[in-house]
Amino acid sequence: MQDEQLLRYSRQIFLPEVDVGGQQVLLNSRILVLGLGGLGSPVAMYLASSGVGTITLADFDDVDLSNLQRQIMHGTSDVGSPKTVSAAKRLREMNPEIELIELSEKLNEQSLRAQVKLANVVLDCTDNFTSRFLINSVCLEQKTPLVSGAAVGFSGQLAVFDFFKFSAPCYQCLYPAEGPDADHCSDTGVVGPLVGVIGSLQALEALKIILDIGQSFAAKLLLFDALDGRWHNVSIPADPDCPVCG
Numbered sequence: 001m002q003d004e005q006l007l008r009y010s011r012q013i014f015l016p017e018v019d020v021g022g023q024q025v026l027l028n029s030r031i032l033v034l035g036l037g038g039l040g041s042p043v044a045m046y047l048a049s050s051g052v053g054t055i056t057l058a059d060f061d062d063v064d065l066s067n068l069q070r071q072i073m074h075g076t077s078d079v080g081s082p083k084t085v086s087a088a089k090r091l092r093e094m095n096p097e098i099e100l101i102e103l104s105e106k107l108n109e110q111s112l113r114a115q116v117k118l119a120n121v122v123l124d125c126t127d128n129f130t131s132r133f134l135i136n137s138v139c140l141e142q143k144t145p146l147v148s149g150a151a152v153g154f155s156g157q158l159a160v161f162d163f164f165k166f167s168a169p170c171y172q173c174l175y176p177a178e179g180p181d182a183d184h185c186s187d188t189g190v191v192g193p194l195v196g197v198i199g200s201l202q203a204l205e206a207l208k209i210i211l212d213i214g215q216s217f218a219a220k221l222l223l224f225d226a227l228d229g230r231w232h233n234v235s236i237p238a239d240p241d242c243p244v245c246g
């Protein structure tokens, strides 16, 4: 590792859980971030600044003025630009050392599978059940760890599925039916800092998985009620009738 890298990452290299070896693991790792909105913003920024060597940025949307209240990776001058372009610009400024791969087209199952195969961890930062179910089934099939976040209104949730170690439960065990597609972020309100809280937790869990440190959050669901200021931590039971992992 070069002197400049030792300095850039010094505050996490100081941690015995990371050290120079762990930093090298991060630099050699590859993460897939699906969705570059409210959750994807802190996810991509913290993983880039931490020195995850390769980050694939996937989003087919353009930046809209109504995004800026919570999607803090994008700025006013980015309105109208693809989110991938805006995100890459911001992340390059934060950390020019890492490799960024921009995917601006909508991923079908085949292209998603190809990207998941290349990734050490997948971060689901999308805002609809159709995408979430597809991402879940592909990650399970490829045995790739999945860190899933969601935030609507004042309620947030985090779920981690370490498919490399456990084949059940999966995301679909949480939502046996098709799921209420109502919680699409463009249709409902969400308070800005909440996506920052949940997205930051997603980035943190991804780092823990890559570094293989701490308590695994796998098969647990963390629920956060921002109005009450309460956190709940519940186990996700594997659903024997789950169409994906059952």
Ligand SMILES: [Zn+2]
Pocket (backbone or CB within 6 Å): 168, 169, 170, 171, 172, 173, 174, 239, 242, 243, 244, 245, 246
């Ligand atoms: Zn399942």
